[in-house]
Amino acid sequence: MLYNGEEPYPEHGVQKLSESFIFQQENPQLELKVDIYNINFEVNAEIVQKSRSLAEYSWLVGRIRANQADGLTLEEAIKQAIAYGIANDIMKEFLETNGAEVENMLFTEWNMDEALAVSKEEGYEDGIKEGIKEGIREGEKLGEQRKQQELIRAFGDVLEPEVIAEKVKQPVEYVRRVLNESMCVHEAETTYLTGKKE
Numbered sequence: 001m002l003y004n005g006e007e008p009y010p011e012h013g014v015q016k017l018s019e020s021f022i023f024q025q026e027n028p029q030l031e032l033k034v035d036i037y038n039i040n041f042e043v044n045a046e047i048v049q050k051s052r053s054l055a056e057y058s059w060l061v062g063r064i065r066a067n068q069a070d071g072l073t074l075e076e077a078i079k080q081a082i083a084y085g086i087a088n089d090i091m092k093e094f095l096e097t098n099g100a101e102v103e104n105m106l107f108t109e110w111n112m113d114e115a116l117a118v119s120k121e122e123g124y125e126d127g128i129k130e131g132i133k134e135g136i137r138e139g140e141k142l143g144e145q146r147k148q149q150e151l152i153r154a155f156g157d158v159l160e161p162e163v164i165a166e167k168v169k170q171p172v173e174y175v176r177r178v179l180n181e182s183m184c185v186h187e188a189e190t191t192y193l194t195g196k197k198e
Contacts, residue, residue: 001036002047002054004061009038011046056091064106078106152178 003009017032018025037047039054041062048055060081067077082099085091095102148168155164156179165172 001034002039003036004039004058006065009036009040009043011038011043012036013038053091056085059090060085061106075107078103149178 001015013036015034015036017030017034018028021028039048039058041048041055041058048058063081063084064074064077067080068074072080082095082103086095086099148170152164152168152170152175155167159167161172161175161179165175168175
C-alpha cells in the first residue's frame with residue numbers, strides 16, 4: 001500500500017488486519033499483513049527513489065501542498081504545480097497530454113476529503129435539529145393526548161363511555177381505561193389525604 005497522506009507516517013510500516021477487529025485476540029485465526037510505504041516527497045522513501053514516475057507524482061502532491069501552505073487556493077495550487085512540472089520536465093509529457101484530467105482528479109480528490117469532513121459535521125448538526133423537531137412533535141402529541149384525557153374525565157361524570165368515545169373519536173376501551181385510571185388516582189389521593197378509603 002502506498003501512503004501519501006498529510007499525517008506523519010514512517011517511511012515503511014506494516015498494518016495488520018487484526019488491529020481493526022472490534023475484539024482483540026492474542027492469536028487471531030485470520031491475519032493479513034500489509035506493507036505500507038510512505039511516498040511523500042519530503043520523506044524520500046527508498047521505494048520512491050526507485051521509480052521516476054512515483055517520485056514525480058510524489059513531488060507533484062508535495063508541491064500542491066506547499067502552494068496551499070503559501071496561501072494559494074486549492075485550484076490555483078494545483079494549476080501552478082502542473083505548470084511548474086511541465087516547465088521543469090517533471091511529468092512533462094503526461095501533464096501536457098492529460099493536464100486537465102489530472103487537475104480535475106486532484107481537485108476532486110482533495111475536495112472529497114473536505115466534503116466528507118463537512119458532511120460529517122453537517123450530519124451531526126442535522127441530527128440535532130431533527131432530534132429537536134422530533135421532541136417538539138412528541139411533546140405536541142403528548143399535550144394533545146393529555147387534553148383529550150382531561151376532556152374524557154370531564155365528561156366521565158355526566159356521559160356514558162360509549163357516548164364519550166364517539167365525541168372524542170376514540171375506542172370505548174381507551175375511554176374506559178382513562179376513566180378507570182382517573183378513578184384510581186382519585187381514590188389514592190383521598191386515601192392519602194384522609195387516611196381512609198371512600
